[in-house]
Amino acid sequence: MLCVVVGLPVACAGDVPEVPVGPGGTLDAELVLGRDIYERRCANCHGADGGGGTGPKLADGSVVEQYPDPADQRALIVDGRNAMPSFDGRLTSGEIDAVVRYTREVLD
Ligand code: HEC
Incomplete structure (x- = not known):
């Protein structure tokens, strides 16, 4: 990825999709935490936008399709593969829990 090549990980951080503002004008705190975890622990392999990289694509409903039950997705993250x-x-x-929700609901 370009950002890795030029060595500016900070410049890539903005590419991780923001949590949308909820109906009451507030942000879901769990999703905000999930975004933070995703950015720090997952984006380097799965792409800032979840489009894939070293790891498979998670965005565009991929993860929901692969894991209809979020518990199975959670188990994969806990156990690795x-x-x-x-x-x-x-x-x-x-x-x-937060990062599972973020990948399902925001990278959707
Ligand atoms: C070192 C790179 C790396 C990191 C960091 C990483 N992953 Fe992965 N991830 C992979 C690879 C590679 C696979 C494919 C594993 C396999 O062979 O089945 C994968 C698979 C997955 C899958 C299953 C996708 C599918 O289609 O079955 C999910 C969900 C996932 N990762 C979520 C995460 C989350 C959430 C994080 C951060 C907490 C994360 N990953 C961090 C490399 C990574």
């Missing part, structure tokens, strides 16, 4: 690292003990349970 092949080149997908295990986040067991590296993220709290709440952080994993």
